[in-house]
Amino acid sequence: MKISNKSIGNNFQCFIIAEGCDNHMGDLEVAREMSLRAKLSGADAIKFQHHLPDEEMLKNIHLSDNFEEPLYDFLLKNALKIDDHIALKSFCDEIGIIYLCTPFSYKAACELMDLDVPCFKIGSGEMTDIPSLKKIADLGKPMILSTGMSTIEEIKLTYNELKALDVEFALLNCVSEYPPVYEDVNLGFIPKMYDLFPNVVIGHSDHTPDIYTCFGAVTLGAKIIEKHVIIDKRTPGPDQSVSIDFTDLKQLVDGVRKIEASLGAEKIIHDKEKQIREWAFRSVVAVRNIPEGQKITEDDLWTKRPGTGIPSKEMPKIIGCIAKRDIQQNTLLTYSDYEKKN
Numbered sequence: 001m002k003i004s005n006k007s008i009g010n011n012f013q014c015f016i017i018a019e020g021c022d023n024h025m026g027d028l029e030v031a032r033e034m035s036l037r038a039k040l041s042g043a044d045a046i047k048f049q050h051h052l053p054d055e056e057m058l059k060n061i062h063l064s065d066n067f068e069e070p071l072y073d074f075l076l077k078n079a080l081k082i083d084d085h086i087a088l089k090s091f092c093d094e095i096g097i098i099y100l101c102t103p104f105s106y107k108a109a110c111e112l113m114d115l116d117v118p119c120f121k122i123g124s125g126e127m128t129d130i131p132s133l134k135k136i137a138d139l140g141k142p143m144i145l146s147t148g149m150s151t152i153e154e155i156k157l158t159y160n161e162l163k164a165l166d167v168e169f170a171l172l173n174c175v176s177e178y179p180p181v182y183e184d185v186n187l188g189f190i191p192k193m194y195d196l197f198p199n200v201v202i203g204h205s206d207h208t209p210d211i212y213t214c215f216g217a218v219t220l221g222a223k224i225i226e227k228h229v230i231i232d233k234r235t236p237g238p239d240q241s242v243s244i245d246f247t248d249l250k251q252l253v254d255g256v257r258k259i260e261a262s263l264g265a266e267k268i269i270h271d272k273e274k275q276i277r278e279w280a281f282r283s284v285v286a287v288r289n290i291p292e293g294q295k296i297t298e299d300d301l302w303t304k305r306p307g308t309g310i311p312s313k314e315m316p317k318i319i320g321c322i323a324k325r326d327i328q329q330n331t332l333l334t335y336s337d338y339e340k341k342n
Contacts, residue, residue, distance in 0.1 A: 001142050001168040001201050004098045004118040006044055008170070008201050008223055014256050015203070015224045017100060017121075018043040018249055021239045022051075023230040026078035028087060034231060035092050035099075037246040042253035045098035047121055047226070048088065050112055051079035055105035074238065082111050089115045109136045117141065121226075124148030124176045124205075130161050142168040144224065146205045148176030152196065159197050170201035170224055173217065179209045179242045187213060190220040207242040211252040218259050227252060281307025283332050284315045290327040295320065296338060309333060 001008050008015045018038035024031040031048060038046040053075045060070065080088070085101060092099035102121040103109035109120055120136055124146040137143065143162070147155050155171065162169050173190050185208065193202045203224025204217035214225050230243035244252070269277065282303040290300050298319050303312035309332030310318070321338040 001170060003045070003100075003142060006098065010223065012223070013260060014218050014222065015045070016043045016253055016256060017045045017047050017224065017226040018229045019205075019226050020046055020048045021228055021243075022049060022075075022078050023228070023235060023237055023239055023243055024048075024078075024080070025235065025237060026080065028080065028084045030231065031080065031084070031088055032091050034229065034246075035088065035097060036095060037231070038229065038249065039095050039097040041246050041250040042257075043097065043249060045100045046092060047100035047102065048080060048085065049102045049104065050082070050085055050108040051075045051104050052108050052111075053079070055107045071238075078237075082114075085112065086115055089117070103136070106132050106135045109139060113139055113141075119144060122146065124150065124174055127158055128154050130158065133158065134161065134165065137162060137165045137167040137169075140167075142170075144170045144172060144203070144226075146172045146174040146176075146226075148174035148205070148207075156196070159200070163200075170203055171197055172203040172205040172224060172226060173222070174205040175207060178207055178239070180207055182208065182213070185213050187216045187220055190217060190222055194221060209242060209244070211244060211248055211255065214252055215255050215259055218256050219263070225252075225256065278308055279306040281305070282312040283307055283309030284312060284318060285309070285332055286327045286329055289329050290323045292323050292325050294323050295341065296323060301333070304330075306332075310335065 003015065006015055020031060020034045024034060035046045053072050057072055059072045089099045098118060100119055100121055101112050101117055102123050103112055119142045122143055122145040126132060127145050127147055127150050171193060173193060175184050177184060190202060190204060201223050202221060204222040205226040206214050214227060217225060228239050228243040229249055230240060230245060233240065233245055282305055284301055285304045286300060287302045288300060290296060296318055301315055301318060303315060318333065318338060320341060322341050323338055325337060327333065327337050
């Protein structure tokens with residue numbers, strides 16, 4: 001799939017999304033600063049969220065312990081308005097980072113169409129909302145869907161519904177715990193997703209408070225990484241406990257790129273190894289003087305560095321041969337030093 005100017009898939013670099021979520025706490029200048037820091041950290045995209053509370057939820061619903069106040073009330077106070085998103089998209093275009101956004105309702109997705117967003121990110125809570133997903137798919141943008149809280153059967157249902165439509169989409173391995181216990185992350189599911197859901201991009205949305213599982217996900221084949229970011233980890237908010245700061249994000253990007261560079265599957269002797277191989281490998285040497293005409297015994301030989309002489313693996317073939325000349329102690333044997341006994 002392609003998002004803006006970035007191709008995403010098996011033959012391309014991992015697409016790294018800095019998830020700004022609502023860690024800006026409704027402050028547009030903070031959101032701008034997050035976008036700039038994401039760019040400087042090397043992320044491919046910065047993502048925010050577009051909430052229309054009355055479109056996505058009832059007012060009085062029970063929420064998890066992450067929320068100190070009803071989510072509806074929190075979003076009324078802290079969610080960015082569409083004009084904020086327009087300003088942010090323009091700023092991101094200016095500094096050269098891809099702007100992404102999660103619409104939490106079909107109406108929110110329609111409003112984001114005016115920004116010419118290159119892709120819709122769909123959160124885990126909407127992963128099984130087939131009516132909304134089909135209408136959002138009709139808008140003609142690629143989609144990235146997180147799969148937290150969903151069974152394999154539910155993911156298959158969504159996969160099959162979207163596959164029947166003319167829409168590019170990706171699926172992200174995800175655990176919707178804030179933060180998760182590491183035993184629940186199950187990175188080993190990523191390779192299985194390639195078998196279960198062929199011909200779509202597979203990635204990983206990470207809610208741990210550090211960067212290690214992201215590295216594991218890339219090693220196991222994730223081609224998208226989404227990670228929550230925050231300017232100051234002391235900033236209160238529902239996503240604080242699962243967010244990394246931008247110093248960590250820079251380390252994440254740097255680590256992912258190094259891991260990608262190291263994922264080749266060949267076993268060859270590289271050019272930089274060859275000069276080391278010459279001195280580090282071992283050759284057959286005489287451990288004592290061997291007079292001309294003497295039969296060479298096992299006690300006459302051993303192996304030492306460098307590896308520029310007769311390879312050590314050939315030592316058994318030399319035992320029992322006859323020295324053709326005097327061989328000095330602590331010298332490399334050569335093939336002309338001996339001959340086989342008739």
